[in-house]
Amino acid sequence: MISSFPWESVGIEHDSAWNETLARYGRSFWLASRFLPRETRHHVTTIYAFFRHLDDIADTGRLEPQLAETMLRSWQAWLVSHFATPVPNPSLARAVARVYTRYGLPAQYACDLIDGLLDDLFPRRIRSHSELYHYCYRVAGAVGLTLAPLLGVHCRPGLSAANALGIAMQLTNIARDVGEDLRRGRLYLPIEDLARFGVDPSEVERLANEFRPPDHRLQAVIRLQVARARQFYRQAIRGYPCLPPRVRLAIIVSAEVYGAILHVIERNQYDTIRLRAVAGYDDKAAALLRAWKIHRRLSRGGNCPCPSFGIA
Structure with a gap:
């Protein structure tokens, strides 16, 4: 969140x-x-x-x-x-x-967000990666879709990218906050992912309550969430040309700075049970430089390249 x-x-x-x-x-x-x-x-x-x-x-x-x-x-x-x-x-x-x-x-996206937040009021577990993506859409993708028209984005590729960026950021949160979420009674790592690597949910809950580091199996599960987050960040990049030039750099900065959290998770050996990954000054400086390079490269393209600004 x-x-x-x-x-x-x-x-x-x-x-x-x-x-x-x-x-x-x-x-x-x-x-x-x-x-x-x-x-x-x-x-x-x-x-x-x-x-x-x-x-x-x-x-x-x-x-x-x-x-x-x-x-x-x-x-x-x-x-x-x-x-x-x-x-x-x-x-x-x-x-x-x-x-x-x-x-x-559109008000529907905020209503979808509220539906996602209502589900978070009580202890919960995510069963599958498709359920995870639906949850991420509700609590984050819907935010991007609400902001898109305000920022001047109306084409289908731009809206798809706005949703993808929200999902990427929420997957980043989930990978970062495994221990914190578990101590609140929430397990967002999909049960099917845990089963794939031979991890029982009760093991993860015990590690979180005892503030113990993840073993190699749980590290692999968290690594998978990091990879999924990066996949959605890459999808978001496809929509950058659809952003009006006056707002483009801000969105690229947002994506690069937030995505830097994933690098910190990797440096911490995927221990998000005990540690909270926080991007430091050097991480953010590097993210700003990446954002500026992307922005400069895109600045030669002008406005949205889509045939029509309409959604249809």
Whole structure:
């Protein structure tokens, strides 16, 4: 999920407050957002704030599951009603409704996100890689698909890439947070992957509770998730030409900086049971350089090369 961020303590109308708090709690997002035009950055941050708020309801553990479910369903009803029903945070709702209305953003993706978050309220296990991808679409791909029209992406390849980038980032989260998720009663490593390498789910839960490192079998399972994440990052790259030049660098930076977490996981010998992989200064500097090179290479191509900007 999106990294923890206390939006309730931030005035939703104050861009400077967002920037200060983003720099502290959402560092990768903040860094990438610096490369967006100011107005676009403000609107993207508003939508990020909305999704961060939803994610915090489900993921911080501050709320009883039944209360969290009620709050999430109230937001879902608000989306379905085209912003007509009451919600727990009216100031956030007003700001979000303005952005949705201005850009004609589809509400269905946020409803799908909420469905994914509702599933996270209680202990869960993912059975197969297809179930994993569906979960990643809900909690991350749907975010990319919501933001795409705001960023000026409307063609089918561009939307497919937006979904792929969200899935790549969520798979990165899953590979990074194995121990942390298990200690919260969540096992996102697919059961079929564990079985393929001869790992019983109870073994993984025991390792997490005892803060013990993974053996070679579990390392192989985590390595597989890293490989899958990279596959989706590569799919996202295909959509870079569909991004308007004024926002392209920001999205490439976002992908490269977040993808750098995978390098840290590898350096840590796939021990995400005890260790949290965090990209350091050198990792981010290298990611920025890669992003700039990709951006420069694409800058010769101009605007979206698709025959039509329409989805059909």
